[in-house]
Amino acid sequence: MAAASLIRCATNPLSRSAVHRPSRSDGQSKTSVTFRVPHKRRRLGISVLASLNGADDSDEKNKRNSRALELRKILEGLSPDGGSNDTNMLPRPLSLTQLSSSVLDGSRIRVAYQGVRGAFSECAAEKAYPNCKAVPCEDFDTAFQAVERWIVDRAVLPIENSLGGSIHRNYDLLLRHNLHIVGEVSYAVRHCLLAIRGVKITDLKRVLSHPQALAQCENTLTRLGLVRVAADDTAGAAQHIASHNLRDAGAVASSTAAMIYGLDILAQDIQDECDNVTRFLMLAREPIIPGVDRPFKTSIVFSLEEGPGVLFKALAVFALRQINLIKIESRPLREKLVGASDENNNGSPKYFAYLFYVDFEASMADENAQNALRHLKEFATFLRVLGSYPVDTSII
Numbered sequence: 001m002a003a004a005s006l007i008r009c010a011t012n013p014l015s016r017s018a019v020h021r022p023s024r025s026d027g028q029s030k031t032s033v034t035f036r037v038p039h040k041r042r043r044l045g046i047s048v049l050a051s052l053n054g055a056d057d058s059d060e061k062n063k064r065n066s067r068a069l070e071l072r073k074i075l076e077g078l079s080p081d082g083g084s085n086d087t088n089m090l091p092r093p094l095s096l097t098q099l100s101s102s103v104l105d106g107s108r109i110r111v112a113y114q115g116v117r118g119a120f121s122e123c124a125a126e127k128a129y130p131n132c133k134a135v136p137c138e139d140f141d142t143a144f145q146a147v148e149r150w151i152v153d154r155a156v157l158p159i160e161n162s163l164g165g166s167i168h169r170n171y172d173l174l175l176r177h178n179l180h181i182v183g184e185v186s187y188a189v190r191h192c193l194l195a196i197r198g199v200k201i202t203d204l205k206r207v208l209s210h211p212q213a214l215a216q217c218e219n220t221l222t223r224l225g226l227v228r229v230a231a232d233d234t235a236g237a238a239q240h241i242a243s244h245n246l247r248d249a250g251a252v253a254s255s256t257a258a259m260i261y262g263l264d265i266l267a268q269d270i271q272d273e274c275d276n277v278t279r280f281l282m283l284a285r286e287p288i289i290p291g292v293d294r295p296f297k298t299s300i301v302f303s304l305e306e307g308p309g310v311l312f313k314a315l316a317v318f319a320l321r322q323i324n325l326i327k328i329e330s331r332p333l334r335e336k337l338v339g340a341s342d343e344n345n346n347g348s349p350k351y352f353a354y355l356f357y358v359d360f361e362a363s364m365a366d367e368n369a370q371n372a373l374r375h376l377k378e379f380a381t382f383l384r385v386l387g388s389y390p391v392d393t394s395i396i
């Protein structure tokens, strides 16, 4: 992993320190509206008031009255705080068209992803929120914090891959942070072997990439006899090779990364299976209102007392109600005092306590799902709903 820390990106992804010190404008929500009143307009507002109050002579009065009327119309166009009558400057309520073109399809939404330009996560962010402004982050934790601190609106982060399995770090971070899962997006990951222009496969001794990507290409890399070197992300590996002109190292990355960093593609589709899909979670500060109009999925995390049949009982709350479980993942319950003696455990030290992450096929708007969770809550020592969101049914 030593090389991983060396790899930093030129496009300045958000670093932890950047997230900790947001500038005022950075910290503003995209949806916030600022009234900016041109100086000229404010002056006009004041002079109109003077005309209205100061009329005396009758002819002059009529003239002034009609002018006042005219001006009153202008005045009425001004907002109470001295805003402008220029309709272009006033905030407009969101229309249905805007909702579908600006919010729902994601345009103007800032979306954090881990990695540098050309990373698969960037493509996933753009698939999840078309026309979004994808914001690169150095690591997963930074992406979580960028949402929490209002620097971005959403984060799109990988949670599992069909070949490499779960991305455990993000399971742990889901619990440590307070974001909500508002959607998921599956992305077909097609890996390429990249190298400096003119370098041949036989010149390569090592290959740099994200550990997940290296694992997904295990067979090809073993066949080529290349030493694996872990990097922060696939595109970061490509960038590192390009910027250091490494002629004995290749990178496993996307064809987009090859284009961005000016590398040759020595081999395409080098993943172990042609169907290599990564599932990404869409995370937001607020949960969405779950519906029943289309297939929904709910993700929860819970912990249990130790004892025979307790896990069976927990899973039975779903089986009893015909709710399909899609995925179960267990992670160490780190907060437990490791090594502390547990009375229920005959005084022997208890090192292994777990959190269970479960995805089930139902919406939280469904009474059946609500009952299942009520039932689980009766004996779970901890329970949190991470999100109830539409299943990604898009063709990958």
Ligand SMILES: O=C(O)C(=O)C[C@]1(C(=O)O)C=C[C@@H](O)C=C1
Pocket: 114, 115, 118, 119, 120, 121, 122, 158, 161, 167, 189, 210, 212, 213, 232, 233, 234, 235, 278
């Ligand atoms: O390195 C990248 O390009 C990433 O987007 C990260 C990541 C991952 O974390 O799993 C995402 C998709 C691929 O499965 C490989 C790597």
